[in-house]
Amino acid sequence: MARTQLSLGFDDPAGAAGGTAAALIPPNPTLASLRSRAADCTACPLYKNATQTVFGEGPAHAPLMLVGETPGDREDVEGHPFVGPAGKLLDQCLEEAGIDRAEAYVSNVVKHFKWVPRGKRRLHQKPNAMEIRACTPWLAAEIALVKPRVLVALGATAAQALFGSAFRVSRQRGEPVATNLAPHALATVHPSALLRTEDADRAEAIRHFVDDLRRAARALRREAP
Ligand code: URA
Numbered sequence: 001m002a003r004t005q006l007s008l009g010f011d012d013p014a015g016a017a018g019g020t021a022a023a024l025i026p027p028n029p030t031l032a033s034l035r036s037r038a039a040d041c042t043a044c045p046l047y048k049n050a051t052q053t054v055f056g057e058g059p060a061h062a063p064l065m066l067v068g069e070t071p072g073d074r075e076d077v078e079g080h081p082f083v084g085p086a087g088k089l090l091d092q093c094l095e096e097a098g099i100d101r102a103e104a105y106v107s108n109v110v111k112h113f114k115w116v117p118r119g120k121r122r123l124h125q126k127p128n129a130m131e132i133r134a135c136t137p138w139l140a141a142e143i144a145l146v147k148p149r150v151l152v153a154l155g156a157t158a159a160q161a162l163f164g165s166a167f168r169v170s171r172q173r174g175e176p177v178a179t180n181l182a183p184h185a186l187a188t189v190h191p192s193a194l195l196r197t198e199d200a201d202r203a204e205a206i207r208h209f210v211d212d213l214r215r216a217a218r219a220l221r222r223e224a225p
Helices: 031-038 073-078 085-096 129-146 156-163 191-196 199-223
Strands: 064-068 104-108 115-118 121-124 150-154 184-188
Touching (some): 031 129, 064 129, 073 085, 073 121, 156 184
Parallel strands (some): 064 104, 150 184
C-alpha cells in the first residue's frame, strides 16, 4: 500500500498566503464555527453564482467520512450535501452495503455549486484546480476535527484532492490507500457517474460501487472501538 501525500490546499503554505480559504479558518475551530465562516467564503469566484455554501454535515466524530466533488443543483437550493438524485442513489447503496448514512459525515471538496445555464436548467460543471485549491482548507479542517476512522473519496476530484493528483480511480478504486488523513481510506466512483452509465451496464456498475462501500463497512467494523 503506497503512502500518499496530502495534496492541494492541505499542505500548501504558498496557498495559505492568499487565494485560498486558509485565512478564513478561525483559531481553534469547531464544525459550527467553520460552517459559519464558510457561509461567507469568497476565496474563489464560485460564490457569485451559487445560492449558498453547502458545508459538510454529520456527527461531529463520525467514524466514516464520505467526500464528493461539489454540491449539485438540489444541494445548492437546499443547502445540504448529497440530497439530489446522486445523493438518493448513494443512500440506497450505503444501505445495501450495511452503512447507516446517519453515522457518516458527508462533505464535498468544493462547497459552492458550479454551473452553466442550458435553457432553463443549470448544468453542473467540474471545478477547476484553482477552485479546488481555494476550497480545500475547509475540507482539511473538517477532516482534522471529525477524525474519521474511514475516509471514502467519491469520484476522481475527491480522490485526487485527498490522495494526490496521481491517483486514478479507474485503477485504484476499492483499494486501501495509506494516508495520514485517516487510518483507513479508499476511493470509489462518484454516484453521478452511475446515473450516467448506460442502462444496460448500470446494475453492474451499482453492484461494483456497493462492493467498494462494503470494503469501507468492513474497515469500520474492524476498527470499531
Ligand atoms: N455531487 C457531489 O459531489 N456532491 C453533492 O453534494 C451532490 C452531488
